[in-house]
Amino acid sequence: MQLSEPAPAKLNLSLHVRGKLPDGRHALETVFAFCTDGDRLEAEAANHMALAVVGPFADALQDQDNLVLRAAKELRVAAGVGAGASLILHKDLPIASGVGGGSADAAAALRLLTRLWGIDPKHASAVAPKLGSDVPACLLSMTARGEGVGDALQLLVDPTIAGTPVLLVNPGTALSTRDVFAKWDGNDRGPLGDWREGRNDLEGAARMLVPQIGEVLDWLEQRNDANFVRMSGSGATCFASFENEGARDDAAAACPSNWWHLASFLR
Protein backbone atom coordinates (compact mmCIF):
# COMPACT_ATOMS: atom_id res chain seq x y z
CA MET A 1 0.00 0.00 0.00
CA GLN A 2 1.31 3.46 -0.91
CA LEU A 3 0.91 6.31 1.61
CA SER A 4 1.17 9.99 0.74
CA GLU A 5 1.89 13.02 2.92
CA PRO A 6 1.99 16.75 2.07
CA ALA A 7 5.05 18.83 3.02
CA PRO A 8 3.47 22.31 3.17
CA ALA A 9 5.58 25.39 2.45
CA LYS A 10 6.38 27.34 5.62
CA LEU A 11 6.11 31.12 5.92
CA ASN A 12 7.36 33.31 8.76
CA LEU A 13 4.64 35.98 9.02
CA SER A 14 7.06 37.86 11.27
CA LEU A 15 10.54 36.95 12.46
CA HIS A 16 12.30 38.82 15.25
CA VAL A 17 15.89 37.98 16.12
CA ARG A 18 16.47 38.75 19.80
CA GLY A 19 20.10 37.76 20.34
CA LYS A 20 22.84 35.20 19.91
CA LEU A 21 22.83 32.04 22.03
CA PRO A 22 25.93 30.37 23.53
CA ASP A 23 25.74 27.57 20.89
CA GLY A 24 26.06 30.14 18.07
CA ARG A 25 22.42 29.93 17.03
CA HIS A 26 19.98 32.80 17.53
CA ALA A 27 17.02 33.40 19.87
CA LEU A 28 13.92 34.02 17.75
CA GLU A 29 10.33 35.16 18.15
CA THR A 30 8.33 34.23 15.09
CA VAL A 31 4.88 33.35 13.82
CA PHE A 32 4.87 30.32 11.55
CA ALA A 33 2.09 29.83 9.01
CA PHE A 34 1.76 27.15 6.34
CA CYS A 35 0.50 27.05 2.77
CA THR A 36 -1.93 24.59 1.21
CA ASP A 37 0.83 23.76 -1.36
CA GLY A 38 4.39 22.52 -1.10
CA ASP A 39 6.34 19.30 -1.65
CA ARG A 40 4.82 15.81 -1.35
CA LEU A 41 6.23 12.54 -0.06
CA GLU A 42 5.06 9.01 -0.86
CA ALA A 43 6.11 5.80 0.91
CA GLU A 44 5.74 2.06 0.50
CA ALA A 45 6.82 -0.64 2.91
CA ALA A 46 10.24 -2.14 2.04
CA ASN A 47 13.03 -4.05 3.73
CA HIS A 48 15.62 -1.44 2.78
CA MET A 49 15.60 2.38 2.90
CA ALA A 50 15.55 4.17 -0.48
CA LEU A 51 14.64 7.63 -1.77
CA ALA A 52 13.92 8.88 -5.29
CA VAL A 53 13.50 12.62 -5.89
CA VAL A 54 11.33 13.85 -8.77
CA GLY A 55 9.84 17.19 -9.82
CA PRO A 56 11.09 20.64 -10.90
CA PHE A 57 13.75 21.03 -8.16
CA ALA A 58 14.85 17.38 -8.00
CA ASP A 59 18.12 17.89 -9.91
CA ALA A 60 19.42 20.42 -7.39
CA LEU A 61 19.22 17.75 -4.69
CA GLN A 62 20.54 14.61 -6.36
CA ASP A 63 24.09 14.77 -5.07
CA GLN A 64 23.56 15.56 -1.44
CA ASP A 65 22.50 14.07 1.83
CA ASN A 66 18.70 14.46 1.81
CA LEU A 67 16.96 15.51 5.02
CA VAL A 68 14.20 12.95 4.22
CA LEU A 69 16.65 10.06 4.54
CA ARG A 70 18.24 11.58 7.64
CA ALA A 71 14.78 11.88 9.21
CA ALA A 72 13.91 8.28 8.27
CA LYS A 73 17.16 6.89 9.69
CA GLU A 74 16.92 8.89 12.94
CA LEU A 75 13.29 7.83 13.43
CA ARG A 76 14.11 4.18 12.79
CA VAL A 77 16.79 4.24 15.48
CA ALA A 78 14.67 6.23 17.98
CA ALA A 79 11.69 3.88 17.63
CA GLY A 80 13.75 0.67 17.33
CA VAL A 81 12.15 -0.24 13.99
CA GLY A 82 13.68 -2.97 11.80
CA ALA A 83 11.67 -2.24 8.64
CA GLY A 84 12.64 0.14 5.83
CA ALA A 85 10.67 2.22 3.34
CA SER A 86 10.75 3.08 -0.33
CA LEU A 87 10.21 6.85 -0.55
CA ILE A 88 9.44 9.23 -3.42
CA LEU A 89 9.85 12.98 -2.84
CA HIS A 90 8.06 15.33 -5.26
CA LYS A 91 10.29 18.42 -4.98
CA ASP A 92 8.23 21.44 -6.04
CA LEU A 93 9.72 24.05 -3.68
CA PRO A 94 13.01 25.78 -4.49
CA ILE A 95 16.05 24.75 -2.42
CA ALA A 96 17.41 27.06 0.31
CA SER A 97 14.67 29.61 -0.22
CA GLY A 98 13.28 30.48 3.23
CA VAL A 99 10.09 28.43 2.90
CA GLY A 100 11.49 25.51 4.89
CA GLY A 101 11.44 23.02 2.04
CA GLY A 102 14.00 20.67 3.56
CA SER A 103 12.42 21.03 7.00
CA ALA A 104 8.94 20.41 5.59
CA ASP A 105 10.19 17.30 3.79
CA ALA A 106 11.88 15.96 6.92
CA ALA A 107 8.70 16.59 8.94
CA ALA A 108 6.57 14.90 6.27
CA ALA A 109 8.90 11.88 6.45
CA LEU A 110 8.43 11.72 10.24
CA ARG A 111 4.61 11.84 9.94
CA LEU A 112 4.48 9.40 7.03
CA LEU A 113 6.81 6.81 8.57
CA THR A 114 5.01 7.06 11.92
CA ARG A 115 1.90 5.88 10.00
CA LEU A 116 3.70 3.33 7.82
CA TRP A 117 5.53 1.70 10.72
CA GLY A 118 2.64 2.09 13.19
CA ILE A 119 4.86 3.67 15.84
CA ASP A 120 4.15 6.10 18.69
CA PRO A 121 4.16 9.76 17.43
CA LYS A 122 6.30 10.69 20.44
CA HIS A 123 9.35 9.36 18.55
CA ALA A 124 8.76 11.85 15.69
CA SER A 125 8.49 14.72 18.19
CA ALA A 126 11.72 13.63 19.88
CA VAL A 127 13.65 13.37 16.59
CA ALA A 128 12.37 16.60 14.96
CA PRO A 129 14.59 19.18 16.77
CA LYS A 130 17.73 17.19 15.91
CA LEU A 131 17.01 17.63 12.19
CA GLY A 132 16.76 21.45 12.15
CA SER A 133 15.27 24.41 14.00
CA ASP A 134 12.23 24.61 11.71
CA VAL A 135 11.42 20.87 11.76
CA PRO A 136 9.29 20.91 14.97
CA ALA A 137 7.12 23.70 13.48
CA CYS A 138 6.86 21.82 10.19
CA LEU A 139 5.94 18.62 12.03
CA LEU A 140 2.97 20.54 13.44
CA SER A 141 2.29 22.43 10.16
CA MET A 142 -0.24 24.63 11.96
CA THR A 143 -0.11 28.36 12.67
CA ALA A 144 2.07 28.75 15.75
CA ARG A 145 4.26 31.17 17.62
CA GLY A 146 7.85 29.97 17.91
CA GLU A 147 10.47 31.01 20.44
CA GLY A 148 13.86 29.65 21.50
CA VAL A 149 15.61 28.69 18.26
CA GLY A 150 12.13 28.45 16.73
CA ASP A 151 11.37 25.10 18.37
CA ALA A 152 9.44 26.25 21.48
CA LEU A 153 5.97 26.29 19.94
CA GLN A 154 2.55 27.51 20.98
CA LEU A 155 -0.45 27.11 18.67
CA LEU A 156 -1.84 30.46 17.55
CA VAL A 157 -5.59 30.76 17.07
CA ASP A 158 -6.21 33.51 14.51
CA PRO A 159 -9.36 33.05 12.40
CA THR A 160 -8.12 35.65 9.85
CA ILE A 161 -5.28 33.40 8.63
CA ALA A 162 -6.73 30.16 7.18
CA GLY A 163 -7.93 30.54 3.60
CA THR A 164 -6.00 33.78 2.91
CA PRO A 165 -4.79 33.85 -0.74
CA VAL A 166 -0.99 34.26 -0.90
CA LEU A 167 1.59 34.60 -3.65
CA LEU A 168 5.16 33.43 -2.98
CA VAL A 169 7.92 34.89 -5.19
CA ASN A 170 11.61 34.00 -5.28
CA PRO A 171 14.17 35.83 -7.46
CA GLY A 172 15.87 32.51 -8.29
CA THR A 173 18.93 32.65 -6.03
CA ALA A 174 19.53 30.04 -3.32
CA LEU A 175 20.44 31.62 0.01
CA SER A 176 22.17 29.78 2.87
CA THR A 177 20.40 30.25 6.23
CA ARG A 178 23.75 30.09 8.03
CA ASP A 179 25.22 32.90 5.84
CA VAL A 180 22.20 35.14 6.46
CA PHE A 181 22.34 34.72 10.25
CA ALA A 182 26.09 35.43 10.09
CA LYS A 183 25.33 38.81 8.47
CA TRP A 184 22.66 39.80 11.06
CA ASP A 185 23.72 43.19 12.52
CA GLY A 186 23.33 42.11 16.17
CA ASN A 187 20.67 44.74 17.01
CA ASP A 188 17.74 43.49 19.05
CA ARG A 189 14.84 45.57 17.71
CA GLY A 190 12.40 44.33 20.33
CA PRO A 191 9.83 41.61 21.00
CA LEU A 192 7.11 40.30 18.70
CA GLY A 193 3.54 41.12 19.67
CA ASP A 194 0.87 41.02 16.95
CA TRP A 195 2.43 39.44 13.85
CA ARG A 196 0.85 42.11 11.60
CA GLU A 197 2.96 44.77 13.30
CA GLY A 198 6.16 42.73 13.34
CA ARG A 199 9.19 42.62 11.06
CA ASN A 200 11.59 40.19 9.49
CA ASP A 201 14.87 41.06 11.18
CA LEU A 202 16.83 38.94 8.67
CA GLU A 203 15.68 41.04 5.71
CA GLY A 204 18.61 43.47 5.85
CA ALA A 205 21.18 40.67 6.02
CA ALA A 206 19.49 38.71 3.22
CA ARG A 207 19.31 41.81 1.00
CA MET A 208 23.06 42.35 1.39
CA LEU A 209 23.59 38.87 -0.08
CA VAL A 210 20.78 38.95 -2.66
CA PRO A 211 19.86 42.56 -3.57
CA GLN A 212 17.05 41.33 -5.89
CA ILE A 213 15.00 40.66 -2.72
CA GLY A 214 14.37 44.42 -2.65
CA GLU A 215 13.03 44.27 -6.21
CA VAL A 216 10.69 41.39 -5.32
CA LEU A 217 9.36 43.21 -2.23
CA ASP A 218 8.79 46.43 -4.23
CA TRP A 219 7.05 44.48 -7.00
CA LEU A 220 4.73 42.73 -4.53
CA GLU A 221 3.93 46.04 -2.77
CA GLN A 222 2.73 47.45 -6.08
CA ARG A 223 0.20 44.66 -6.80
CA ASN A 224 -3.48 45.57 -6.53
CA ASP A 225 -5.11 44.41 -3.30
CA ALA A 226 -1.85 43.09 -1.78
CA ASN A 227 -2.24 43.84 1.90
CA PHE A 228 0.69 42.20 3.68
CA VAL A 229 4.13 41.88 2.06
CA ARG A 230 7.17 40.32 3.71
CA MET A 231 10.27 38.17 3.24
CA SER A 232 9.99 34.65 4.73
CA GLY A 233 12.64 33.09 6.98
CA SER A 234 16.18 33.78 5.80
CA GLY A 235 14.95 34.52 2.25
CA ALA A 236 15.08 34.91 -0.60
CA THR A 237 11.35 34.03 -0.99
CA CYS A 238 8.96 36.91 -0.31
CA PHE A 239 5.19 36.71 -0.13
CA ALA A 240 2.07 38.85 -0.26
CA SER A 241 -1.37 38.10 1.07
CA PHE A 242 -4.29 39.31 -1.04
CA GLU A 243 -7.80 40.57 -0.51
CA ASN A 244 -9.16 37.87 -2.83
CA GLU A 245 -8.10 34.99 -5.09
CA GLY A 246 -8.64 37.00 -8.31
CA ALA A 247 -6.18 39.71 -7.24
CA ARG A 248 -3.63 37.04 -6.31
CA ASP A 249 -4.05 35.29 -9.65
CA ASP A 250 -3.64 38.59 -11.55
CA ALA A 251 -0.39 39.16 -9.67
CA ALA A 252 0.75 35.59 -10.41
CA ALA A 253 0.04 36.09 -14.13
CA ALA A 254 2.12 39.29 -14.14
CA CYS A 255 5.10 37.76 -12.30
CA PRO A 256 8.38 38.14 -14.27
CA SER A 257 9.23 34.83 -15.96
CA ASN A 258 12.74 34.67 -14.46
CA TRP A 259 11.28 34.63 -10.93
CA TRP A 260 9.77 31.49 -9.33
CA HIS A 261 6.26 31.93 -7.99
CA LEU A 262 3.60 29.88 -6.25
CA ALA A 263 -0.06 30.89 -5.87
CA SER A 264 -1.47 29.26 -2.76
CA PHE A 265 -3.59 29.80 0.36
CA LEU A 266 -2.66 29.84 4.03
CA ARG A 267 -3.97 26.69 5.72
Ligand SMILES: C[C@](O)(CO)[C@H](O)COP(=O)(O)OP(=O)(O)OC[C@H]1O[C@@H](n2ccc(N)nc2=O)[C@H](O)[C@@H]1O
Ligand atom coordinates in the same frame (compact mmCIF):
# COMPACT_ATOMS: atom_id res chain seq x y z
C1 LIG B 1 15.31 31.34 9.58
C2 LIG B 1 14.31 30.24 9.91
O1 LIG B 1 13.86 29.63 8.71
C3 LIG B 1 13.09 30.87 10.59
O2 LIG B 1 12.02 29.98 10.72
C4 LIG B 1 14.92 29.18 10.80
O3 LIG B 1 15.39 29.72 11.99
C5 LIG B 1 16.00 28.37 10.10
O4 LIG B 1 15.73 27.04 10.40
P1 LIG B 1 16.47 25.83 9.64
O5 LIG B 1 16.52 26.08 8.18
O6 LIG B 1 15.81 24.59 10.15
O7 LIG B 1 17.93 26.02 10.17
P2 LIG B 1 18.95 24.95 10.77
O8 LIG B 1 19.17 23.89 9.74
O9 LIG B 1 18.53 24.54 12.15
O10 LIG B 1 20.22 25.85 10.92
C6 LIG B 1 20.99 26.33 9.83
C7 LIG B 1 21.91 27.40 10.34
O11 LIG B 1 21.15 28.59 10.61
C8 LIG B 1 21.64 29.24 11.77
N1 LIG B 1 20.54 29.37 12.76
C9 LIG B 1 19.39 28.65 12.63
C10 LIG B 1 18.36 28.81 13.54
C11 LIG B 1 18.53 29.73 14.60
N2 LIG B 1 17.57 29.94 15.51
N3 LIG B 1 19.68 30.44 14.71
C12 LIG B 1 20.69 30.28 13.80
O12 LIG B 1 21.72 30.94 13.89
C13 LIG B 1 22.81 28.43 12.26
O13 LIG B 1 23.97 29.00 11.69
C14 LIG B 1 22.57 27.08 11.67
O14 LIG B 1 23.77 26.39 11.47
Ligand SMILES: Nc1ncnc2c1ncn2[C@@H]1O[C@H](COP(=O)(O)OP(=O)(O)OP(=O)(O)O)[C@@H](O)[C@H]1O
Ligand atom coordinates in the same frame (compact mmCIF):
# COMPACT_ATOMS: atom_id res chain seq x y z
N1 LIG C 1 14.68 17.53 0.94
C1 LIG C 1 15.40 18.65 0.92
N2 LIG C 1 14.88 19.78 0.41
C2 LIG C 1 15.59 20.95 0.42
N3 LIG C 1 16.83 21.06 0.89
C3 LIG C 1 17.40 19.97 1.41
C4 LIG C 1 16.71 18.73 1.44
N4 LIG C 1 17.53 17.83 1.99
C5 LIG C 1 18.66 18.48 2.29
N5 LIG C 1 18.61 19.76 1.94
C6 LIG C 1 19.66 20.78 2.20
O1 LIG C 1 19.15 21.69 3.17
C7 LIG C 1 19.51 23.04 2.85
C8 LIG C 1 18.37 23.96 3.31
O2 LIG C 1 17.32 23.82 2.42
P1 LIG C 1 15.84 24.37 2.67
O3 LIG C 1 15.17 24.35 1.35
O4 LIG C 1 15.21 23.66 3.80
O5 LIG C 1 16.17 25.84 3.12
P2 LIG C 1 15.22 26.99 3.49
O6 LIG C 1 14.02 26.97 2.61
O7 LIG C 1 16.03 28.26 3.50
O8 LIG C 1 14.77 26.61 4.93
P3 LIG C 1 14.41 27.53 6.15
O9 LIG C 1 13.30 28.44 5.74
O10 LIG C 1 13.99 26.48 7.15
O11 LIG C 1 15.69 28.25 6.50
C9 LIG C 1 19.72 23.06 1.34
O12 LIG C 1 20.81 23.87 1.03
C10 LIG C 1 20.01 21.61 0.97
O13 LIG C 1 21.38 21.44 0.77
